[in-house]
Amino acid sequence: MKKKLTSILTAGAIAISAPLALAACAPRSSVLKIYNWGDYIEESLIGEFESWYEEQTGEKVTVKYDTFDTCETALMRVETQKADYDLVCPSDYIAERMISSGLALKLDKSIFDPGADGLLYDGLADIVGVFDDGNEYFVPYVWGTFGIMYDVNRIDAGDTRMESWSALWSDEWLVSSGKRRTLMKDSVRDAYSVARIYENRDRLSELSDGFTDYNSVYQAEIGSYFSSVSDESIESAKNTLIAQKKVVCKYEVDDGKNDLLAGTTDAWLGLFWSCDAGLIMIEDGGDHFYYTVPKEGSNVWVDGWLIPKYAKNTKAANYFLKFINTHEYAAINFDWMGSSMALKSVMDEAKEAIEEDEQFEDGYYDGYKQMYIDMMFPPPEVINRCGVMRDFGVKRGTDLDSMWIDVKTT
Amino acid sequence: MKKEVKTALLWAFVGVALFVMYVPILILIIYSFTDAKALGVWSGFSFELYANLFTDSEIMSALGNSMILAAASATLATALGTTAAVGIFYMRKWKKSTAHFIANITMENAEIVTGVAFMIFFLVVNIHYGWAALIIAHTMIITPYVILSVTPRLSQINPNLYEAGLDLGASPFRSLFTVVVPQLVPGMVSGFIMAFTLSLDDFIVSKFINGGVQTIPIYLYNALAKRGADPTLRALSSVLFVAVLTVLIVLNVVGARKRKKVVKV
Numbered sequence: 001m002k003k004k005l006t007s008i009l010t011a012g013a014i015a016i017s018a019p020l021a022l023a024a025c026a027p028r029s030s031v032l033k034i035y036n037w038g039d040y041i042e043e044s045l046i047g048e049f050e051s052w053y054e055e056q057t058g059e060k061v062t063v064k065y066d067t068f069d070t071c072e073t074a075l076m077r078v079e080t081q082k083a084d085y086d087l088v089c090p091s092d093y094i095a096e097r098m099i100s101s102g103l104a105l106k107l108d109k110s111i112f113d114p115g116a117d118g119l120l121y122d123g124l125a126d127i128v129g130v131f132d133d134g135n136e137y138f139v140p141y142v143w144g145t146f147g148i149m150y151d152v153n154r155i156d157a158g159d160t161r162m163e164s165w166s167a168l169w170s171d172e173w174l175v176s177s178g179k180r181r182t183l184m185k186d187s188v189r190d191a192y193s194v195a196r197i198y199e200n201r202d203r204l205s206e207l208s209d210g211f212t213d214y215n216s217v218y219q220a221e222i223g224s225y226f227s228s229v230s231d232e233s234i235e236s237a238k239n240t241l242i243a244q245k246k247v248v249c250k251y252e253v254d255d256g257k258n259d260l261l262a263g264t265t266d267a268w269l270g271l272f273w274s275c276d277a278g279l280i281m282i283e284d285g286g287d288h289f290y291y292t293v294p295k296e297g298s299n300v301w302v303d304g305w306l307i308p309k310y311a312k313n314t315k316a317a318n319y320f321l322k323f324i325n326t327h328e329y330a331a332i333n334f335d336w337m338g339s340s341m342a343l344k345s346v347m348d349e350a351k352e353a354i355e356e357d358e359q360f361e362d363g364y365y366d367g368y369k370q371m372y373i374d375m376m377f378p379p380p381e382v383i384n385r386c387g388v389m390r391d392f393g394v395k396r397g398t399d400l401d402s403m404w405i406d407v408k409t410t
Numbered sequence: 411m412k413k414e415v416k417t418a419l420l421w422a423f424v425g426v427a428l429f430v431m432y433v434p435i436l437i438l439i440i441y442s443f444t445d446a447k448a449l450g451v452w453s454g455f456s457f458e459l460y461a462n463l464f465t466d467s468e469i470m471s472a473l474g475n476s477m478i479l480a481a482a483s484a485t486l487a488t489a490l491g492t493t494a495a496v497g498i499f500y501m502r503k504w505k506k507s508t509a510h511f512i513a514n515i516t517m518e519n520a521e522i523v524t525g526v527a528f529m530i531f532f533l534v535v536n537i538h539y540g541w542a543a544l545i546i547a548h549t550m551i552i553t554p555y556v557i558l559s560v561t562p563r564l565s566q567i568n569p570n571l572y573e574a575g576l577d578l579g580a581s582p583f584r585s586l587f588t589v590v591v592p593q594l595v596p597g598m599v600s601g602f603i604m605a606f607t608l609s610l611d612d613f614i615v616s617k618f619i620n621g622g623v624q625t626i627p628i629y630l631y632n633a634l635a636k637r638g639a640d641p642t643l644r645a646l647s648s649v650l651f652v653a654v655l656t657v658l659i660v661l662n663v664v665g666a667r668k669r670k671k672v673v674k675v
Binding site for chain 2: 033037038039040043046047064065066067068069070081083085254255257258261262264275276279283284285
């Protein structure tokens, strides 16, 4: 009766307050809240950091690790919910939005300076300098390019037709085999950018003297495709993308690479990010793919760390940035991630190891080794022909989304 | 149509329905015993995924969080739901339908509407996203299901027993808790199990208000988002499926045995 009622109420009260009490135990300055993509750091490094931090500063820290699925969710959490994460890992265009709307804090360069000479991979500091002048806010973490990946059992490795974006619009394989063989990303930013580059390939060819000299005029032009949006450009990109539909077998984001690996798709080629291409090439059965960045130009994407405005433990945050860019730990992360990373020393070491590995190409097609090196460690001529995604702002973002819906439903 | 043919067709239909529902899960379970990255590729029998599962601290903590959250909110929901069910049962006419309506609001709304509503609510009332928000929201979402479980039991029990208790000198509270509630226990238990499962399952509402506390559905969704299916998730799904299945089987077997024992008064 009364006893039972009170006991039920007490039990309920305890159930609510216990976790709260536990959470309130540790002072905020000994907690580091990290907000990263899912599956985007080597597990053990989190525990490693806690011991490393104690060695470096004599203080204890506990890491609270939370994940997000898209950087739009991360932006919403920081902007609207004013979440007090100490570190967040957005993509380039969201990082730009956060920096320009004052949602990011400046790094403490006395602890870690990403702009230090020779720290980041060649060209990377300049690429992110486009939206983060002086490398004050953003620390590149994982990066890559996008390009065309194709099955060498169907299309010869190194085929020059694949060096151009026209391959994604070409109906050659549709005509010769009767089936659609092209995969395309269900991502408006990537589709829009590729469409614009493809549409303007003649102009780009003129500016770069037939794609031999990626000079600054060329770079300004290609940069503009990633940063400028107008009603005309959206309309013409829409028409280009609709024209592409007749060869597209599927719009995908994740399953394309898995389907190609498992052999459960008709597709022979597609638009892919270098990190995805890298992931399947190291798997069993992934030995028959070729990745190339077309000569007309492409995109360098960078995911990196920012300290958001409402962070409460910036000291530990800066130390974490130093930790994750310390060669020893970055190398562990690189091995696990399988994707190009920002730290030059780790990249150089890995590149050398592959170059010296005489047997790297055994069991693979001719040219695999060079292709792999160019994919993971893009040479300057590739980086020079790439632009970085920019923040289009809220209104233009919505226009693009409507355009994409129109494309997919036509 | 002959009776045998009808029965055969019916069983065939049931068979096909069960097949379509469960074969994907069975495939997932079978492929959790190989460590190939892509689903559908068999690269030799191995327990590696399970080993990874139990040593992955992020998954284990998400599992722990999910369990604690489900236990806490299911307990609260059972308490609230049972008392609500009893109260609603004894109401009349318009009070009863109003109470029903309010009780079912979270059940009938689309989850995304509920999720956004909670997010704004907690922001306004200044409750931090995290455990408190999660437990409150989960309790509110799953209580209607407990009410739904307990109400049928109420109509099955003898309504005079409560008054008999009062006649024998018990206070209303005592009569309620000593006479009525024990008879509701089967409904409460099945309500608790359903509430527990729903809380474990809940993704959409949790995603808006979890504020750093990872639960299994949220962890799964985020892990799949950027880099595609991590094979360890196959092991995780298999474990969850088998666990829930076991609980349901045990519940039904025990329930059936009890029903055999009970002698109708």
